[in-house]
Amino acid sequence: MKIAIGNDHAGTEYKKAIVAFLESKGIEVINHGTNSEDSVDYADFVHPVANDVENKTVDFGIIICGSGNGASMTANKHSGIRCALCWTKEIAALAREHNNANILSIPARYVSQTQAVDMVQVFLDTKFEGGRHQKRIEKILV
Numbered sequence: 456m457k458i459a460i461g462n463d464h465a466g467t468e469y470k471k472a473i474v475a476f477l478e479s480k481g482i483e484v485i486n487h488g489t490n491s492e493d494s495v496d497y498a499d500f501v502h503p504v505a506n507d508v509e510n511k512t513v514d515f516g517i518i519i520c521g522s523g524n525g526a527s528m529t530a531n532k533h534s535g536i537r538c539a540l541c542w543t544k545e546i547a548a549l550a551r552e553h554n555n556a557n558i559l560s561i562p563a564r565y566v567s568q569t570q571a572v573d574m575v576q577v578f579l580d581t582k583f584e585g586g587r588h589q590k591r592i593e594k595i596l597v
Contacts (some may be wrong), residue, residue, distance in 0.1 A: 456579070459507040459516045461500035462488035463526070466563045467521025469571050474570045475515060481493060482579075487514060498529045505533040508557050516558035523562030530558050531555040537592070543567055551581035553588045 458477055462470040470488050477484050487503035489495050497520040504516040516538075520526040523540040530538035538558035539550030542565055550556035559578045561571050 456515075457483040457485065457513045458579075459504040459513040459517070460488055460518070461486075461504040461526075462563075463495050463497040463500060464489060464492045465521035466561070467492050469519050469561065469563045469568055472568045472572055473519075473575055476506070476575065487543040488519070492520055492545045497526050501526045501529040503535075504558065505536050505538075506533065507529040509533045509535050511571050516562065517578075518558060519561045519563050519571070521564045523560040523565075527558075527560035530560065534596075536588065537595070541578070543570075544573050544577045547578045548581045552584045553591075555583040555588070555592055 460470055467489060469480050475483050480508050485507060488500045501518050504518055508516045509511045518526040518530060527538045527540040536558055537554055537556045539554060539556035540560040541547040541550055541563055547559060
């Protein structure tokens with residue numbers, strides 16, 4: 456499995472924890488995020504993740520900013536991206552099961568690093584249910 460990850464200054468420490476977790480599982484990580492806590496613009500680090508997912512050069516993407524909102528809005532501008540802003544493991548599971556989300560957006564200022572890593576684990580382990588949910592996903596691109 457290969458994951459693209461991107462973050463702004465609010466997500467730097469979270470990214471480090473998530474990357475360590477993913478690498479411990481043997482998952483390859485492409486880092487598009489900042490490694491600094493100096494203020495940056497999230498879009499500069501989210502577009503490369505969305506491009507990787509859109510072009511199918513990675514299996515999934517993970518993006519992290521303060522609220523998760525700006526990052527998810529940016530990612531969802533890309534064709535074929537279904538980015539889900541999640542703040543619990545249950546929401547992360549439903550994002551995969553019902554929405555076939557391919558990017559997880561994490562709000563660093565509203566979840567702990569442990570919660571973030573737990574959401575990543577659930578997101579990657581959860582399969583899309585298909586069926587009635589596939590029909591709904593097809594209606595997203597009108």
